Amino acid sequence: MSGRAGELSPGGFAERLLAGDRLALARGITQVERRLPEGRALIQELIGSTGSSQTLGITGPPGAGKSTLVTALTTHLRAEERQVAVLSIDPSSQFTGGALLGDRVRMTTHYLDEGVFIRSMASRGISGGLAPAALDAVLLMDAAGFDPVFIETVGVGQSEIEIASHADTIILVLVPGAGDSIQMIKAGIMEIPDIIVVNKADHPLALEFVSTLRRSLPILKRIEKPRIVQTEATTGRGIPELATAIADHRLHLEETGLLQTRRERSLRRRVLALAADLITAELAEQADNDPEIQAVIGEVIARRVEPMQAAERIVDRAPLRSAT
Amino acid sequence: MSGRAGELSPGGFAERLLAGDRLALARGITQVERRLPEGRALIQELIGSTGSSQTLGITGPPGAGKSTLVTALTTHLRAEERQVAVLSIDPSSQFTGGALLGDRVRMTTHYLDEGVFIRSMASRGISGGLAPAALDAVLLMDAAGFDPVFIETVGVGQSEIEIASHADTIILVLVPGAGDSIQMIKAGIMEIPDIIVVNKADHPLALEFVSTLRRSLPILKRIEKPRIVQTEATTGRGIPELATAIADHRLHLEETGLLQTRRERSLRRRVLALAADLITAELAEQADNDPEIQAVIGEVIARRVEPMQAAERIVDRAPLRSAT
Numbered sequence: 001m002s003g004r005a006g007e008l009s010p011g012g013f014a015e016r017l018l019a020g021d022r023l024a025l026a027r028g029i030t031q032v033e034r035r036l037p038e039g040r041a042l043i044q045e046l047i048g049s050t051g052s053s054q055t056l057g058i059t060g061p062p063g064a065g066k067s068t069l070v071t072a073l074t075t076h077l078r079a080e081e082r083q084v085a086v087l088s089i090d091p092s093s094q095f096t097g098g099a100l101l102g103d104r105v106r107m108t109t110h111y112l113d114e115g116v117f118i119r120s121m122a123s124r125g126i127s128g129g130l131a132p133a134a135l136d137a138v139l140l141m142d143a144a145g146f147d148p149v150f151i152e153t154v155g156v157g158q159s160e161i162e163i164a165s166h167a168d169t170i171i172l173v174l175v176p177g178a179g180d181s182i183q184m185i186k187a188g189i190m191e192i193p194d195i196i197v198v199n200k201a202d203h204p205l206a207l208e209f210v211s212t213l214r215r216s217l218p219i220l221k222r223i224e225k226p227r228i229v230q231t232e233a234t235t236g237r238g239i240p241e242l243a244t245a246i247a248d249h250r251l252h253l254e255e256t257g258l259l260q261t262r263r264e265r266s267l268r269r270r271v272l273a274l275a276a277d278l279i280t281a282e283l284a285e286q287a288d289n290d291p292e293i294q295a296v297i298g299e300v301i302a303r304r305v306e307p308m309q310a311a312e313r314i315v316d317r318a319p320l321r322s323a324t
Numbered sequence: 325m326s327g328r329a330g331e332l333s334p335g336g337f338a339e340r341l342l343a344g345d346r347l348a349l350a351r352g353i354t355q356v357e358r359r360l361p362e363g364r365a366l367i368q369e370l371i372g373s374t375g376s377s378q379t380l381g382i383t384g385p386p387g388a389g390k391s392t393l394v395t396a397l398t399t400h401l402r403a404e405e406r407q408v409a410v411l412s413i414d415p416s417s418q419f420t421g422g423a424l425l426g427d428r429v430r431m432t433t434h435y436l437d438e439g440v441f442i443r444s445m446a447s448r449g450i451s452g453g454l455a456p457a458a459l460d461a462v463l464l465m466d467a468a469g470f471d472p473v474f475i476e477t478v479g480v481g482q483s484e485i486e487i488a489s490h491a492d493t494i495i496l497v498l499v500p501g502a503g504d505s506i507q508m509i510k511a512g513i514m515e516i517p518d519i520i521v522v523n524k525a526d527h528p529l530a531l532e533f534v535s536t537l538r539r540s541l542p543i544l545k546r547i548e549k550p551r552i553v554q555t556e557a558t559t560g561r562g563i564p565e566l567a568t569a570i571a572d573h574r575l576h577l578e579e580t581g582l583l584q585t586r587r588e589r590s591l592r593r594r595v596l597a598l599a600a601d602l603i604t605a606e607l608a609e610q611a612d613n614d615p616e617i618q619a620v621i622g623e624v625i626a627r628r629v630e631p632m633q634a635a636e637r638i639v640d641r642a643p644l645r646s647a648t
Contacts (some may be wrong), residue, residue: 018633043630061387132632138589169357209542267631268611274635277608280600282639287596296522303375306367312597315606 014045020083020145022117029119032136043136043307046143052206054250055138055145057167059160059192064173068233068237069242070150075112076239077148084110085117089163090154117146131163132274139164146245163190164265167247169232170257172226173197176209190216191224195245201230203237283314292317338369344469345405346441353443356460365598367460370467375469375587377460378574381491383484383516388497389523393556393566394474398434399470400563409441409470411487413458413487414478427477441470455487456598462490474495485516492583492588493573496550497521501534517550519569524561525554616641 015022031039058066067088074084076299093201110116119141121134141149151167153160162171172193190196190213198210210228217225229245231238253259287293296313305313340348353361382390391412391475398408434440443465445458453528458475465473473493477484488494496517514520514537522534534552541549553569555562578582620637623629 003338040630040632044633047624047627047630122581135631199518232432238631264625268621270631271621271624271638272604272608274609275598275638276604276633278635278639279603279607280596283600284596285593288613297595300371300595301588303371306364306371308364308402308593308598309368310595315602 011214013094014042017042017046017140017144017200017233018049022114025117025140025144025244029137033121033133035133039136039299043139050139050142053142053145053149054169054246055142055167056246057150057164057170058150058152058173059164059170060173060197061175062154064175065233066173068174069197069199069231070152071110072231072233072236073150073243074116074244075236077180077291078113078115078241081115082148083115083117083146084148084150085141085144086119086150086152087137087141088118088120088152088154089122089130089160090122105174117141117144118258128317129277132270132277133269134163135166154193158245162191165192166270168209168262169194169246171195171246173199174209174213175200176203177205190220191222194224194240194249196226196228197232197242199233200227201232202235208228271311335438338366341366341370341464341468346438349441349464349468350443352464353461356464357445357457359457366615367373367463374439374463376425377469377473378493378570379466379468379475379491380570381488381494381616382474382476382497384521385492385499386478386500389557390476390478390497391498393521393523393555395434396555396557396560396563397474397570398440399560400567402437402439403435405439406472406476407439407441407470408472409465409468410443410474410476411461411465412442412444412476412478413446413454414446414486415495439479439514441465452603453601455490456594456601459490459594472558472605475601483607485513490515493518493570495519495521495570497523498533498537500527501529509544514544514550515546516532518548519566520550520552521566522552522554523557525556529536534620609640611638 003170013024013028017028028039028042031042033039046131056069070086074086077084110118119137121130136150138149151164153164162211172189172195174196176198189278196213198206198213200206202207213228220226226247227245229238229242231242233239250259253262287297293313293314296305300310300315335350337348352363352366355366355520357363382394383617384390394410398410401408434442443461445454445461452617462473462475475488477488496513496519498520500522521536522530522537524530527533534554539551544550551569551573553562553566554564559562574583577586611621617638620629620634624631
């Protein structure tokens with residue numbers, strides 16, 4: 001059957017995506033973003049072709065220079081003829097969608113380069129949470145042959161870290177002298193990354209900041225301490241060293257078997273989170289139609305029953321499905 | 325029965341808390357933070373005595389001056405003999421607990437003032453997520469007679485906004501010229517607050533920033549636009565105006581019936597979120613012991629089944645409780 005002009009035939013779609021077709025990839029991502037059945041079918045068809053790309057989670061406070069750093073790294077990787085994909089995600093975005101965010105991360109340097117694929121994603125218009133859509137998009141970028149795949153998150157809240165923590169290699173970008181960078185050290189964000197980039201290394205406080213960081217390494221609970229790399233993303237200084245650190249980490253993951261362990265843990269977490277989301281959605285729907293659940297919530301609103309007790313009553317009395 | 329020295333008798337505990345006893349309040353919060361049965365019993369005993377305080381959610385990017393602002397507002401409210409409680413929460417904190425965070429928000433000005441109660445809370449050591457513990461702590465502060473109760477969150481990720489959004493009045497603190505403040509406007513954070521504080525109003529870019537904010541108000545989807553107040557928290561400029569805006573908002577909520585609507589919605593969301601958490605925890609436990617669930621996850625790890633399909637299989641085949 002011939003489709004409408006410009007429409008992709010369902011059969012050839014996955015193949016075109018596998019071959020690195022950018023249009024197919026872009027459409028595929030839109031499908032998973034909208035949680036369309038086509039998106040799921042696509043992921044099912046392509047999942048066997050995923051797993052060869054290194055995924056790089058990039059996180060850090062706003063203004064740390066994450067986008068500039070990703071641009072500089074991309075330039076470096078393009079010189080080695082790597083195909084680079086960037087997924088830029090903003091969990092806090094409520095209404096602008098990718099439109100305005102896109103301006104910020106357009107990475108004009110690489111906009112016309114066929115070897116670079118850039119996509120922004122924001123909470124709005126994404127049903128079922130940002131993480132499932134983002135992680136599916138990463139699978140598609142991986143299947144399309146892009147390697148590495150950057151997952152750049154804006155900000156460092158819990159949900160941002162949650163998404164970045166699914167990457168093979170997690171990179172935290174900090175800047176010297178920024179109050180929130182110091183707070184971040186305090187706040188334990190350093191338990192997460194494999195590599196810490198101190199960007200804007202030309203800053204007068206850079207040396208002091210790096211030594212503060214180094215001093216804080218021994219108090220980390222984790223066994224493998226993060227590597228610290230200094231960069232100046234705007235001039236490209238330190239970018240080759242960062243690229244080496246990233247490649248080294250990939251090797252380390254492979255040699256130790258950690259790559260497989262991490263990915264298994266990530267997939268397991270994803271599946272259970274999705275299952276929990278399904279059950280939660282079912283519960284919310286039930287709550288709208290079930291007078292008993294309404295009554296229990298009413299008791300809380302009347303401030304006669306505390307919320308946790310009400311939750312237990314709901315879970316106890318409402319078998320989510322019958323065992324028959 | 326007499327308890328050990330310094331121990332609170334269970335019977336008198338709730339009463340002492342109701343009377344505003346700071347030690348009882350501090351212990352009660354520790355109990356709800358640790359999700360101890362005593363904490364739940366306490367909330368159950370006191371929930372009927374809650375609801376008279378105005379809760380104020382304070383959110384905004386790091387460095388916007390939220391702590392200084394809360395300190396200045398507290399000074400202002402203390403002059404009116406209000407009893408003020410501050411819960412400072414940091415969802416991203418992984419290992420420092422409240423210890424280091426506490427330094428930042430100690431609010432030394434009010435540390436010895438009996439009319440001010442300050443507490444820090446961080447993710448670590450809190451089972452079952454930060455939001456339930458934080459919201460229970462707010463209930464206890466409310467029951468102890470503190471009014472208003474500030475809920476100050478560090479950062480503006482999704483989970484931070486989730487917690488602040490349970491407050492009666494939501495205040496977003498921004499600073500002129502900060503890149504992340506502009507990003508925040510773009511990112512739709514402005515759909516959330518009832519009041520936007522432009523702090524550091526003495527900044528050379530303040531006027532321009534405020535007019536950027538005002539220009540963006542018409543594009544907001546919400547019907548009631550946020551009020552914009554300019555402050556200089558370090559000097560106290562604008563603080564009386566902010567206090568008036570907060571009092572006005574409370575009046576507005578009461579007169580329109582929105583207070584009740586918002587609180588009902590908040591409690592309903594809390595109960596359903598807790599129920600979902602219970603079911604999720606049950607699922608994770610089941611997954612550890614159920615060979616069929618393990619097998620389904622194994623199919624995903626082998627990249628033969630996409631994650632969503634696996635999640636559906638788990639939800640479909642695993643009745644969470646039998647109907648018998």
